[in-house]
Amino acid sequence: MEDGQDAKIVVDGLNAWYGSVQALRDVSLTILDRKVTAVIGPSGCGKSTFIRCLNRMHEVAPHTRVQGKVTLDGQDIYAPGVDPVTIRRRVGMVFQRPNPFPTMSIFDNVAAGLKLGGLAPKAYLADIVEKALRQAALWDEVKYMLKRNGTALSGGQQQRLCIARALAVEPEVLLMDEPCSALDPITTLAIEELLQELSREYTIIIVTHNMQQAARVSDKAAFLFMGEDRTGFLVEYGDTKEIFTNPKDPRTEGYITGRFG
Amino acid sequence: MRQALIKEQAQTPGKWWRRWLRWPASSGDWVFQTLTLLAALCLVGLLVAMALYLLAEAWPSVTLFGPAFLTSTAWDPVRGVFGALPAVYGTLATSAIAMIVAVPLSMGVAIFLAELAPDWLRAPASFLVEMLAAIPSVVLGLWGLFVMVPLIRDPVEQWLGGNLGFIPLFQGPPFGVGFLAGGLILTVMSLPLITAVARDSILAVPNSQREAMLALGATHWETISRAVLPYARSGIIAGVILGLGRALGETMAVTMVIGNGYQVTLQLFAPANTMASKIATEFNEASGDVYIGALVELALVLFAVTLVVNIIGRLLVYWTVSDTSTRGQ
Numbered sequence: 001m002e003d004g005q006d007a008k009i010v011v012d013g014l015n016a017w018y019g020s021v022q023a024l025r026d027v028s029l030t031i032l033d034r035k036v037t038a039v040i041g042p043s044g045c046g047k048s049t050f051i052r053c054l055n056r057m058h059e060v061a062p063h064t065r066v067q068g069k070v071t072l073d074g075q076d077i078y079a080p081g082v083d084p085v086t087i088r089r090r091v092g093m094v095f096q097r098p099n100p101f102p103t104m105s106i107f108d109n110v111a112a113g114l115k116l117g118g119l120a121p122k123a124y125l126a127d128i129v130e131k132a133l134r135q136a137a138l139w140d141e142v143k144y145m146l147k148r149n150g151t152a153l154s155g156g157q158q159q160r161l162c163i164a165r166a167l168a169v170e171p172e173v174l175l176m177d178e179p180c181s182a183l184d185p186i187t188t189l190a191i192e193e194l195l196q197e198l199s200r201e202y203t204i205i206i207v208t209h210n211m212q213q214a215a216r217v218s219d220k221a222a223f224l225f226m227g228e229d230r231t232g233f234l235v236e237y238g239d240t241k242e243i244f245t246n247p248k249d250p251r252t253e254g255y256i257t258g259r260f261g
Numbered sequence: 262m263r264q265a266l267i268k269e270q271a272q273t274p275g276k277w278w279r280r281w282l283r284w285p286a287s288s289g290d291w292v293f294q295t296l297t298l299l300a301a302l303c304l305v306g307l308l309v310a311m312a313l314y315l316l317a318e319a320w321p322s323v324t325l326f327g328p329a330f331l332t333s334t335a336w337d338p339v340r341g342v343f344g345a346l347p348a349v350y351g352t353l354a355t356s357a358i359a360m361i362v363a364v365p366l367s368m369g370v371a372i373f374l375a376e377l378a379p380d381w382l383r384a385p386a387s388f389l390v391e392m393l394a395a396i397p398s399v400v401l402g403l404w405g406l407f408v409m410v411p412l413i414r415d416p417v418e419q420w421l422g423g424n425l426g427f428i429p430l431f432q433g434p435p436f437g438v439g440f441l442a443g444g445l446i447l448t449v450m451s452l453p454l455i456t457a458v459a460r461d462s463i464l465a466v467p468n469s470q471r472e473a474m475l476a477l478g479a480t481h482w483e484t485i486s487r488a489v490l491p492y493a494r495s496g497i498i499a500g501v502i503l504g505l506g507r508a509l510g511e512t513m514a515v516t517m518v519i520g521n522g523y524q525v526t527l528q529l530f531a532p533a534n535t536m537a538s539k540i541a542t543e544f545n546e547a548s549g550d551v552y553i554g555a556l557v558e559l560a561l562v563l564f565a566v567t568l569v570v571n572i573i574g575r576l577l578v579y580w581t582v583s584d585t586s587t588r589g590q
Contacts, residue, residue, distance in 0.1 A: 042372065062380075098470040103491035108364060113477035161294055162473070239463030 008033040008173060008203045009054060014068035016049050016058055023232045027135035029113045029222055031173075035194055036204045038240065040211065042255065045224045046232025047207040048096075051175045053198035054205065056084035070171070092171035096178045100150035100156035100165070101231040109161055111171045113169035128168055134189075139193050156187030163194070167202075174198065175233035176206040182211065192217050211256055215244050223252045268321045315561050322554030336523050337540075338547075343555035345536070345562050347523045351440070352535040352566065355515065356508040358444025364501055370452075371497075376485055378450055385423050387460070395454035402517035405446040408444030410437040410518055413445065421549060423457035433528040441529040443538075446514045451504030458503055462496025496583045500573030509567050512537040536563040 009031035010256045016024040024046040031037050031054075039047045052058040056077060070077050078083055100109050110129045129146075135141040138160040140152070150161055159179060166174060170214050176195075194216045195204060199245055219259040221243040223236045236243060236252045247253040282298065311396060316323075322330065333344020374387055414437030423429040466489050474488035490497070520532025521542060534542070536559050549555045 034480050055476065057476060058473065085478050085480055088476055093472075093476035095469060095472065096317075097469060099467075099473045101470065101473065101488060101491070103494070111480075112474070114486075116477060116483050165473075165477065249549060 006033040006036070007031070008073065009072045010069075011054075012069040012071075014050070014053055014070060016046070016053055017065040017067075018061070019063045022229070024053070025231045025233045027224075027232075027234045029234060030221060031205060033203050034201070035219040036199045036206065036217055037215035037220045037222065039207045039213050039224060040204065040209075040255070041223050041224035041232070041235075042226070043209070044230060044232075045226040047224055048177050049232070050224065051093075051205055051207055053178060054173070055093055055095060055175060057088070057090050061082070068241060080118065089169060090171055091173040091175060092166035092169060093175045094159070094163050094166050094177065094179045097182055098155055100116070100148065100153075100158050100161050102151045104150060105147045106142050106150050106153070106161060109150040110164045110168050112165060131165075132164040132168035135167050135194075135198065136160045137190055138164055141191050156183045156190070158190065159183060159187070160194075163191070167198075170201070173203040176204065178207050178209060181209065188213070211244075211258075215240060223247075223249075223255065225251055225255070233251060265496040271461050288477050289575075292524075308401050312561075312564070314563070315557055316450070319558035320375075321563055322558045322572055325551060326555075330555070333526055334523075338543075340550050341551050343521070343547070343551070343556075345559055347525050347533050348536040348559055349535040349562060349566065350525045350538045351443070351539075352509060352537070354440050354533070355443040355447055355519070356505060358440065358529070358571035359447035359451055359506055359508045360501070362445065362448040363504060363542065365457040366448070367451055367452050367459060367500075368497070370456045372485060372490075374456070374479075375460045375463035375487075376489065388459075390453050390456050390460075393449070394457070396513060398450065398513040400450060405442065405449075405488045405514060405518040410442050413442050416443075422530070429527045430529050433530050435530050436520055436532055437530075438518055439522070439530050439532045440519070443519040443533065443535065444529075446518050447508040447511055449512055451508045452516060454507055455504035456499025456502045459493070459497045462493040462500070465496065466492045467533060477485065495578050498574070498581060500577050502571065503572070505570060506567065510537060510563070511568060516541045534558070536566070551569055557575070 007030045011030070012028050014024060014027040015022065027050060039050060041047050054070060058064050058066055066078060068078075072087065074091065076082070077084075101112060104112065107129055110132050110222075111117060111125055113123060115129060129140060130143075133142065138157060141157060142148075142161075144150075148157065153161060159182070163179070180191055183191070194215060195206065198204060199219075206214075206217065218240045220238065221240040222234060223243065225235045226232045226234045236247060236249045238248075243252060244256055248254065265381075297518060326333065326343065330343065330345050332346055332347070333342075335342045335344045336347070337343070341550050344559050354355060363398040372388070374383060414435050418431075418435030418437065418441070418518065424433055424434075425431045455528055470488045471484050471494055515535055518537035519534060521538075522532030522549065523539075524531060538565075540556050542557055545554055545555055555577075
């Protein structure tokens with residue numbers, strides 16, 4: 001495929017609505033396997049809506065609608081008869097604000113996804129939890145307090161706990177909706193380093209408001225923008241280096257140089 | 262903000278009682294403060310006065326029977342011998358039946374209303390549940406006596422006695438009125454309370470919790486049972502305690518369907534009495550210090566039982582909440 005690399009997700013003519021308000025119009029792009037793709041753009045341009053369409057989380061909110069085609073390894077995830085649950089097992093998600101389960105211990109938070117569907121591999125549970133926490137660069141900080149409550153952690157630790165929780169079920173794709181927006185610069189840096197590590201095994205799509213962050217962590221970048229009608233659309237998609245050094249569209253250039261947005 | 266205010270007031274110079282009451286140092290606030298303080302004192306005073314009055318009225322019975330009042334099963338106005346055990350047992354048994362039936366049922370209704378019901382059904386169904394709470398208990402009692410009790414007597418108790426009669430609970434003649442009828446009418450009365458509180462605490466669970474579970478690949482049911490209900494559990498327990506409080510103290514409707522027996526038995530079909538129904542039934546015709554004293558002492562016991570149950574409930578909420586924040590420390 002593109003650059004001789006494998007396509008993981010192909011989005012073709014994606015439209016999304018909240019009630020009668022259209023949030024996304026005709027977005028088409030190809031997400032590459034085991035690369036970090038950044039989704040950038042001004043507030044309200046549909047970045048979050050876009051990634052929520054990739055694991056069928058958009059439809060969780062009431063009165064929402066999706067139109068268009070999204071394929072994951074060639075399988076149309078919106079085809080009739082496709083259970084969104086199976087899609088979400090393959091496409092994990094980390095949210096903007098840390099949302100650990102407050103009634104569960106740190107261990108149980110990470111194991112929560114593994115215990116779903118009644119097929120908890122009890123023997124390996126501890127191993128998988130440890131691996132996920134190591135991947136999320138949290139293991140050393142919590143290894144002696146796994147039975148403590150997840151909300152006892154700091155904000156940055158909670159976010160890494162949520163990343164570990166998403167990684168524990170070994171998804172193929174990890175969607176991250178501004179995962180660092182509530183975090184301090186040091187923790188942000190830790191999570192950015194984490195992304196580099198993770199991109200060896202996972203396809204990562206990250207929504208971010210932070211231009212430097214997008215430039216630092218991503219291989220590909222998609223710039224979404226919105227018109228007067230507040231409906232988001234894709235302006236430009238390409239290699240991050242190209243987007244940031246030699247944008248083709250004047251709107252992209254204006255946004256990344258900070259002239260608006 | 263509040264902390265700062267408290268600190269400031271604690272350092273305010275003045276008489277000890279001014280500091281103790283957090284009395285405003287120098288402002289027009291004192292009018293408002295005085296009014297609210299008086300209101301608060303009224304409440305405390307009322308409670309203390311009530312307890313003292315009850316104790317004074319009950320005194321002939323308290324001195325005559327001593328602690329044996331609680332363990333005796335006798336209730337004989339002619340010989341002047343009184344004991345509270347069957348009434349205490351009746352209150353606890355009917356409330357237990359009510360909770361066993363009402364808690365699962367109202368959890369189902371609350372989950373349906375908060376998580377599953379289509380939009381057009383949500384508001385009218387919630388309204389109906391709240392209406393159920395507004396029915397006067399004497400009306401429910403009439404319905405219980407004329408509609409529910411015959412139904413309990415014929416299909417329900419006949420069938421249970423015929424098919425499950427080997428269990429002591431379902432032995433004895435099917436009177437219709439009795440523990441079972443009392444428990445079921447209390448179910449109807451506590452159901453809307455538990456449902457409303459449980460529904461509100463489920464609705465108060467942040468959406469991020471649901472999305473977190475869904476994004477892990479959870480089904481709708483897994484999301485509710487593993488993310489929503491655990492998050493809402495202290496509110497749900499509080500609702501159950503509220504319902505239990507109503508069941509323990511309810512008088513009119515229970516009196517009408519419980520059958521006015523006085524016994525400690527496992528047989529659910531047997532006529533019984535609760536503390537509240539016993540008092541309501543006999544207070545009018547009671548004569549003599551000891552008889553009246555025994556009824557008032559029954560009221561004191563009811564007071565104490567309700568208090569103990571509420572304290573246990575509060576502790577339960579406290580434990581489940583603190584459990585989530587300090588577990589494993």
